[in-house]
Structures are given as C-alpha cells and as structure tokens.
Amino acid sequence: MMLSFPRFQVPGLSPYHEEQNEYRRAFSKGTALVASLLIVLGLGLDFSLYNELFEVLAPVRIGTALAILLVYLVLRSHVGAAWVSPLTMLWLSMPQLMISWMIWRTEGDGSIYFVGLHLALYATGIILPVRFFESLAFGLGTLAIYVAACVLHPGGIQDAYRFIGYSLFLLTAAILSSFCTYFNERGRFTLFALRREVAEQNTVLMETNRTLAELKGQLLQREKMAAIGTLSAGLLHELNNPVNYSLMAINMGLAMPAVAADALLKESLEDAREGMQRIQNIVSDLKTFAYQKPGENSQRPFLLENAIRSALRLAGYELKGIDVPVEMPQDTHVLGDEPAIIGVLINLLSNAAHAVQKAQREQPQIALRVQAREGRLWVSVRDNGLGIEPANIGRVFEPFFTTRDVGAGLGLGLSMSYGIVQRHGGTLMVESEQGAWTEFVFDLPRPPA
Secondary structure, three states: OOOOOOOOOOOOOHHHHHHHHHHHHHHHHHHHHHHHHHHEEEEEEEEOOOOHHHHHHHHHHHHHHHHHHHHHHHHHHHHHHHHHHHHHHHHHHHHHHHHHHHOOOOOOOOOOOHHHHHHHHHHHHHHHOOOOHHHHHHHHHHHHHHHHHHHHHOOOOHHHHHHHHHHHHHHHHHHHHHHHHHHHHHHHHHHHHHHHHHHHHHHHHHHHHHHHHHHHHHHHHHHHHHHHHHHHHHHEEEEEHHHHHHHHHHHHHOOHHHHHHHHHHHHHHHHHOOOOHHHHHHHHHHHHOOOOOOOOOOOOEEEEEHHHHHHHOOOOOOOOOOOOOOOOOOOEEEOOHHHHHHHHHHHHHHHHHHHHHHHOOOOEEEEEEEEEEEEEEEEEEEEOOOOOOOOOOOOOOOOOOOOOOOOOOOHHHHHHHHHHHHHHOOEEEEEEEEEOEEEEEEEOOOOOO
C-alpha cells in the first residue's frame, strides 16, 4: 500500500521556486525508487564478478537500498517538502559512497565499479533537476571519494596511469554533468516564465471576452431600446388621435340622459373608457423611449414613482394574477436615466413573474419596496418563487447565463441591469433561499438639494 501525503507549500518561496521545489521533490522521489531498485539488481553483478566477496558486498547493497527507501518516505512527508535539496543530495551520495567502498574492498583503481560512479553523475546532470552548484559539488565529491578509495586500498595505487585516466574521466563527467544541470535549470526557468506569461495572457483574454460580451449585450440593449423608440414614435401620433376621439365620444355618450337611465349601457361605456385610458397610459409610457435616446441625458432628475408605475403597466401582461404590493416614500426624486431604470424594473419584474409562475404558489406575490437611506433610494423586488440554486447565484449577472429554456431568453437582462445600476453609481445585489424566495436590491442617487 502506498502512503499518501497532502501537497505541502513551503512558506516564503517565490512562485517559481515553489513550483521548482515541488517539481524537484517529484523527480527526487521517482529517481530514489529507481536507484534503490538498480542497487538491488546489482547483486547479480557482484555475484558474477566477485563471487568470493558476495557475502560481504550483498549486505552493503541491501542496506544502501533500504536507506534510500527511508529517504524516499521522508520526501513524501511535510518535512521532505521543506528539505527537498538536502534530502536529494543525501540519497544521491549513498550509492556513490557504496560504490567507492566496493572499489576499496575489491581491486582499487582496477575495479570495474568505477563505471557506476560515472552513470550516477550523468543521471544527476541529465535527469534530476538539481542546481548547478549542487551538481558541481556532487561531481567533485564523487571524484574525491574515488581518489580516497584508490589511495586507501590495501594494495595502494596499482596503475598510476590508469588511476589518473579514470580520475580525469570522472572530473570530465562532473563538469559535463554540472553544465547540463545549468542549462536544464535555465530551460526550466524559461518554461516557467512562458507558462506564467501564457496564464497572464489567458487572464487578459478572459477579461477581454467578458468585456466584449458586456459590450455586445449593451449594443443589443441599445438596439432594442432604439427599436422600441422608433416604433413608439411612429405609433404615438396614429394612436393618440383615435384614442382621444374615442374618449371624447365615450364621455359625450356618458353625458346623455338615455345612458343614465340604462345601467347596462352606462357600465359598458365606463368599461370602454377605462380600456381607452389604459391604452392612453401605455402610449404615454412608450413616449419615454420614443423621445429619449438611450445613454443620452442620463443624469436628469425624475420621479422613481412614475418609472415604477410605467414598468408595472408595461409588464402588466406578465404580472396577471400576481399580487404586486408597492411601498414607497413620499419623495421619490432620483437622478439618472429614466428609460434605463424602467428597463431594469421591467426586467426584474419579468424575472420575478417567471419565477412565481413556475413555482405555482397559491398566493403568488412580488413585493416592490422603495426606501430612502444614506442619501440614496434603495429599490427592492422580492418574489415568493422557487429561489435560485446556490451553484447559480454567483452567476446570475454573467452575460448570456440563463436557466430558462432555449429560445426563452438570451441571458442578458440581469447583466445589462447590473451595468445600468453600476453606471448610476449603485450596485445590483441578489439574495435568495432556494425553494422560498428571491430578492433583488439596487440603489439610485438623489438629485442635489
């Protein structure tokens, strides 16, 4: 069974050195396992070359392999994460010490085991992510213990030329290994810098995409508002005249003595007048969009009360069958873009109506409250619908995010509303309890006294 330890971050390290530290630890652990396995496999070499010394060499090999495995376990712990470099150099030195002891115990400068020292040096320089000075110290240390093993051999140095040649060979290997380490480390740093630059560019691209999505939403909203304005301007004159004529005729009819005597006729004419007055109010609300271009003159005083009434009338079809209590202070003067705020209110009321209808409450309600606080007016739209899932509540203001069916909306309404409120120096916020209610709150500035 493999032991499992959580990833440990060493405090005080830069991002590069922290990543490098974890990278080195991973390689050190993997290479330590391979080294311990290769050391044990070397028992076959001992048996074939020095059969008479096998009982002496085998315990040293096995002991070295077990010591490296012990260091491997430490590397997997929190302690190992903080001491990667010393522990790596510790287990790397173990095979070199073992091989040097075998050289001393066998034939000195004539021992074939010196090849193992070379392999360890090359493996360190090419595979392990050690630093330049660590690799250089490791190479010179290997040379030193090889020289010591040959000099201290009971038979002394048997072939001086061979000893010098092998020593120079080891020195060359140490230098080459150190330079390989140096360029490997530079390559890793360059790779880290490129990855970091790519990550930063991705962040910039994501921000740019988000901005473009918002701009696209704003353009769509402006086009929609402009279309409403153009349509309204063309219809206002055509609708106003017949509506006014009809109202005049109805009023004249209501004044006739015959109407007073016929209750059914009087009720019918009063119903017709009420219908005409509703048409007149809708036409009046559409004037807001017809004679003001979106974004222009956006800092004008207006009565929020009128904007709310317009929004309620324009969203009246979706609010059918829903109780919409409205609570407002006496003074509702605010400063801003009235058409845009009406659009925000229509969007919030429409979303609330959709949520309430989906919940199928016995007493569906959307409560609209306005409060004066800290020199601003705070508007709250609270429904008793299904609420918002916790996983989605952080995304409701994202452009193109919607939980409605395909074709039922682009998911731009709340995003645009958020931007409009933000443009007025306020914030559009949301709170919700899944299965119970949802409340949107935003604030608007008051005109200067």
